[in-house]
Amino acid sequence: MKINPGDIFQRAKNIILNPKSEWTTIDNENNSHSHVFSSYLLWLALIPAISALIGWSSDFGFGIKMAINHFVTIIGGAYLTAWIINELAPRYNGVKNFNKAFELVAYCYTAICVAGIFYLFSILGILTFVAGLYSLYTLYVGLSPMMKAPEETNGLYFIVALICMIGVSIVLGVILRVALI
Template sequence: MNVINRAKSMILSPKTEWDVIDGEQPDNAKVITGYVLPLAGLAAIAAFIGYAFIGFDAGLFRIKGINWGIYQAINTLVGAVLGVFVSAFVIDALASSFGSEKNMGRSVQLVAYAYTPAWVGGLLAVLPRLAFLGAIFALYGLYLLYIGLPKMKRTPEDKQLSYFIVSLLVILAVYFVIGMIMSALVMPSMGLSMSKDILESIKIQ
């Protein structure tokens, strides 16, 4: 699998690319190591550079420094892998409720490739002030998820919208929980604290 070509095709001609993926044998290890990690890894590197050396002002405090860069990079990489697996697991578990095929391998393919715009957009984190544009670009992944359901999960047309909505809610919930866990466990271990930075900023002023 050529990562660049697959990412390009998923963004520019997703309907055709879903047909190509449908003809591939599901291989979770290959998808994760050959696609998710390379793309998410590049986004993580961009996040590290942006938050470690450029940073940005967030109201009363400034987010910048090596620890912030490491945290954002870890958050991006861990969030990508866990996000794909957990989202795919729940979506697959719900498949029968929407007349769809229960197949974990296909669910991993669906979620991983639908996340493509999020990781490509994540490259903009190299300039933190533009990171929101990457988040907006990530919304395109919702369209990829929607049109991918009939191919990857054999979802009937009359169940496609409802399955998509539930899948979207699952993905949002998964990333919210992962974000909370990362904030609670990783930030303190690295000496990072929003409230601490705000207080320091006020003292400087």
């Protein structure tokens, strides 16, 4: 499979600037989770990882730990959160489809991964928090079209998905920090 950086850039730009219409486009695609992982998320997850490594170059050991932590939290978090969102779909009158759940989560990570460039200057890393909030907005907008949850259950489904996404990220982050000490 050939990776096209232009496609990655275009998808990232579209999901950040116009998520509602991009979710419709994504929903009409028939991509497997492995395709989305290898052609998109893997590459975006490298942005905060490499940026953290460079940004913490004054303490190379810490920079490596930060890079590993960011990369594994994004990749592991995407798979775990997608699995949870998929399993919850019937409870909120949605349709179980792991590929769609993974696309939803992977593309939701777009803003936070792109903002990971701020880790080049460790002091600016806090700005990724703002991107994280926008990532949650893209989750909200994408939940209904991707998981086929009706609008009347979308709000509650989003809250539960949000709690799961944050919980998974925190747990993975803590485990990795302890493991990498």
